[in-house]
Amino acid sequence: MLQFTLQRLLWLIPTLLMMALVTFLVMHATPGSPLDPVAEGANPLSPEAQKNLAEAYGLDKPLWEQFSIFLGKALHGDFGQSFVYKTRTVREILTGAFPVSLLLGSMALVLAVTGGVTLGVLAAVYQNRSWDYASVTIATLGVSVPNFVLAVFLIVLFSFVLPVFPTGGWGDDPKFWVLPTVTLALGPMGIIARFTRSSMVEVIRSDYIRTARAKGLAEAPVILKHVLKNACIPVVTLLGPLFAAVGTGSFFVESIFRVPGMGRFFVESMTGRDYPMIMAVILLYGGFLALMNLVVDLLYGFIDPRIRY
Amino acid sequence: MALSTPASGTSLDAADLLAVAPTAATSSLWRDAWRRLLHNKLAVVGGVTVACLCFVAIFANVLAPQSYTKANFGNIYQFPSREFPLGTDQLGRDVLSRMIYGARVSMLVGLGSQVIVVLLGVPLGAAAGYLGGRADILMTRFIDVMYAFPRLLFVILIMSMLGAGLVNIFIALGLTGWVGIARQTRAQVLMLKEKEYVEGARALGARGWRVLTRHILPSALTPIVVSITFGIPEAIFTEAALSFIGVGINPPTPSWGQMVGENQQFLRSYWYLCVFPSIAIAVTMLSFTFFGDGVRDALDPKMK
Numbered sequence: 001m002l003q004f005t006l007q008r009l010l011w012l013i014p015t016l017l018m019m020a021l022v023t024f025l026v027m028h029a030t031p032g033s034p035l036d037p038v039a040e041g042a043n044p045l046s047p048e049a050q051k052n053l054a055e056a057y058g059l060d061k062p063l064w065e066q067f068s069i070f071l072g073k074a075l076h077g078d079f080g081q082s083f084v085y086k087t088r089t090v091r092e093i094l095t096g097a098f099p100v101s102l103l104l105g106s107m108a109l110v111l112a113v114t115g116g117v118t119l120g121v122l123a124a125v126y127q128n129r130s131w132d133y134a135s136v137t138i139a140t141l142g143v144s145v146p147n148f149v150l151a152v153f154l155i156v157l158f159s160f161v162l163p164v165f166p167t168g169g170w171g172d173d174p175k176f177w178v179l180p181t182v183t184l185a186l187g188p189m190g191i192i193a194r195f196t197r198s199s200m201v202e203v204i205r206s207d208y209i210r211t212a213r214a215k216g217l218a219e220a221p222v223i224l225k226h227v228l229k230n231a232c233i234p235v236v237t238l239l240g241p242l243f244a245a246v247g248t249g250s251f252f253v254e255s256i257f258r259v260p261g262m263g264r265f266f267v268e269s270m271t272g273r274d275y276p277m278i279m280a281v282i283l284l285y286g287g288f289l290a291l292m293n294l295v296v297d298l299l300y301g302f303i304d305p306r307i308r309y
Numbered sequence: 310m311a312l313s314t315p316a317s318g319t320s321l322d323a324a325d326l327l328a329v330a331p332t333a334a335t336s337s338l339w340r341d342a343w344r345r346l347l348h349n350k351l352a353v354v355g356g357v358t359v360a361c362l363c364f365v366a367i368f369a370n371v372l373a374p375q376s377y378t379k380a381n382f383g384n385i386y387q388f389p390s391r392e393f394p395l396g397t398d399q400l401g402r403d404v405l406s407r408m409i410y411g412a413r414v415s416m417l418v419g420l421g422s423q424v425i426v427v428l429l430g431v432p433l434g435a436a437a438g439y440l441g442g443r444a445d446i447l448m449t450r451f452i453d454v455m456y457a458f459p460r461l462l463f464v465i466l467i468m469s470m471l472g473a474g475l476v477n478i479f480i481a482l483g484l485t486g487w488v489g490i491a492r493q494t495r496a497q498v499l500m501l502k503e504k505e506y507v508e509g510a511r512a513l514g515a516r517g518w519r520v521l522t523r524h525i526l527p528s529a530l531t532p533i534v535v536s537i538t539f540g541i542p543e544a545i546f547t548e549a550a551l552s553f554i555g556v557g558i559n560p561p562t563p564s565w566g567q568m569v570g571e572n573q574q575f576l577r578s579y580w581y582l583c584v585f586p587s588i589a590i591a592v593t594m595l596s597f598t599f600f601g602d603g604v605r606d607a608l609d610p611k612m613k
Contacts (some may be wrong), residue, residue, distance in 0.1 A: 018454055023466065030470035144598040145591045146546050148553050148569060152587040155576055167577065248461040252553060256573055267554050270469035278466070285462060 001301070008294050012287070019286045020074075020279065024067055027275055034059075034083050034273040057083070070279065080276035084268060090280045093265060098284070100170065101254070101261035105246045107177060108184035112242065116189040117228075117235065120196025124204060124231075125223055135193055142190025148252040151183045155256075168258040180257040184249050188242045195238055199231040233304045236296065243292040247285055338531075338608075345607040352603020358596035365409055366416035373406035378561045389581055396581045398572070404582065407563035408589055414475070414564045415545050415593060422482040422544040423537050430487035431526075431533065434494030439502060439521050448495070455488045464547055468556040478557060482544050490536050497529035531608045538604045542597035549590050565590045 034057075045053070054060040058069060073080065079090035119135035126132050141150075158179060159167045165179050203209065204227055212222050254263030262281065269277035346352055365372060381401035389396045395404040437448035467481040501507060502525060510524045549566030551557030558564035565586040572582035 015454075019458065022454075022458070026466055026470055030467075140595065140598060144542065144594040146549055146566075146594065148550070148566075148573075149587045149590050152569060152573065152576065152583050153591075156580060156584060160577065160580070244459045248459050251465075252550065255554065267465070267469075267556075270465055271556060273469075282462065282466070285459065289459060 005294075005298065008297065012290050012294070015290055016283060016287055020071070020283060021067070023279060023282045024063075024070070027273075027278060028063055034275060074279070074283070079280040082269075082277050083274040084272045084277065090276050093277070094262065094280060094284065097260060097262045097265055100259060101250055101263065104177070104180055104184065104254070104259060104261060105250060107181045108246050108249075109188070109242065111181055111185040112188035112192060112246070113239075115185065116192025117196050117232075119189070119193035120235075121200060121223065121228065123193065123197040124200030124227075127201065132197075135197070138186075139190040139193040139197075142186035142188075143194065144190075145186075146252075147183050147187055147249050148256055150186055151179070151253060151256045154179050154183055168256070170257075170259045180253050180259055183257070184246060184253045187249060188245050191242065191245075192235060192238060196231060196235050199234045200227055203227045203231045233300075236300050236303055239296045239299075240289075240293040243296075244289050247289060342604075342607040346603050349603040349606065351599045352607070355596040355599030355601075355603065358592065359600055362412055362593060362596070363416055366413040369409045369413045373403075373409040375403040375406045377402065377407045377410040377563050379403075386579055388579075395585050396579075398568075398582055404568075404585060407568065408565065408586060411563045411565045411568065411586065411589065412593075414558055414562065415548065415590075417475070418478055418482070418548040419541040419545040419597075421479060422486060423540050425479060425483035426486040426490055426540060427533070427537065429483060430490030431494050433487065434491030435498050435521060435526060435529075437491070438495035438498030439525070445495075448491070452488050452492055455485070460485050461547065461550065465551065465554070465556060468551055473551075473556050473559045475558060475562070478548055478551065481551075482547060486540065486544070490533065490540070493532050493536050494529060497532060498525055501525045501528055535601075535605045535608060538597070538601040542594050542601065545590075545593060545597070 051060070058066060061069070070080075077091065079094075082088055082090050082093060085093060116139075119138060123132040123135040123139075155167050158165050165175055170176050209222060209226055212226050213219075217226075250259075250261060251263035251266055253259070254261045255267065262284070265277060266281050266285075268274070269281060346356075379402060381397070384393070384397050384401040385399055387393050387397040387401070393403050393405065395408065397403055398407070433448065437445045463485050464481045467484065468477060471477040471480065498521075502520075507520060507524050510520055515524070548557055548564065549569075552564040552566035553570035555567075555570060558567055560567065568586040569583050569590070572579065576583050
């Protein structure tokens, strides 16, 4: 177990390195440069000015040298100065934004898991009855409708038609949190609900459940103790991709609800060719997701003792 | 063709006689699947909606009452009326016409990207599975690295580096999308190449290329078709998401995602600018999901 954990932790290093390299190559191999803004209304820079700026930011060095300088600094947690927000370092910006995204993401994940499992259980227990149809409908909506479209519908419903929640913004008041969290959670919730339902349906039909019922156990403990426990195992495997879904989903949700998290910087850094920022954001997302996948794998072995590492 | 010997390149091949049996079985499999699909009401509704969307997309230039670029500054921000059924936008352009042309972009991206994905993914996956050995190891490693990258993250990165535009969307979706189908094909080929009927074909003298294309791939078709039916809405979603954040379709070409993204800040004042394209995206995605679920259940009733 310990050996497996260590091995997997060590695997993070080449994975992150590969990610850094691929991102770096994609950034530099594609036409365009941060010094020569293609955006409308940008000031065209004279060749001398471009050369000076390239020197100042180290962009004139050969690519391999730039990459190794980046790696050396990144190992010390220094991702350099942002090209777009010239007065701030990437680290400053991200330490402000990451906690916000983390809070939003965690709330969404908790809602997705609890809501999804509940819907799935209801659907499986009341198979082909109205509860089943209701939860399948919610699940299908969540799975197939993009979250920025859901956001539009939720804002229209809960900010305009019934003015309960604000249309956007962020603060300590939980009323700001409701709509972004629900929007972000609906998609993953739908996936979990669908998965839980099919997994539960399979377990309900198994022999040991028939035994549990035969020995006179009431329906509630059968479902909650015997069925749910085993039906949860495949659902745990979903958590890895779900972290990714919540992470990438937050770009859109944060932009539509004006949440000051990482999502905004992600898109801005990409379109502004903010190299240091892009590298930092991608490595942060990638590293976080890889770490979460590891946690999920360990959790899997914990929940299902049949699995040995 | 590099795999085949000259002799098996000719049309007379004893092993082809064997292929007759699986072919007959496949055609009835498809017929059965079609019958099951028609019995599934949701799938039929989804399929009909998809067909309507395709019709709108193909005949957009005939159906649209106005040009999608024609600005009319005397008529900006008109609410839905008899003249403009879905209102006009900040340049006075007819929203209905722009949405009709938006269907064209969505369908083009959805179907076109899958063509690229299949053309890349199926041969690569089949080659890896069939050849095995070093080629296979190399391919699987590469696929694993691609999987580690959150897909949308990668697509956004490629799009912002290449710049917005339809061709670049195809490039980005093709580059990232083939991995899934290649993995699928590889697994199928690995499983099928050990089957008795393939061994029989080989024993009768068919080899390499012929075994793969005539005997293995036809049987591997089912999961590939299922993966395509789910790939289409995913591509449509990706285009909408990219256009929403402004790195997808280039204006003035309209796209539903772009219309939602451009107008979301005016949601309170001009709700219709956002709500109608949102409905279009939701309906399209739901129809494809219903249809895809139906196709999957029809092709493999065990999976339900």
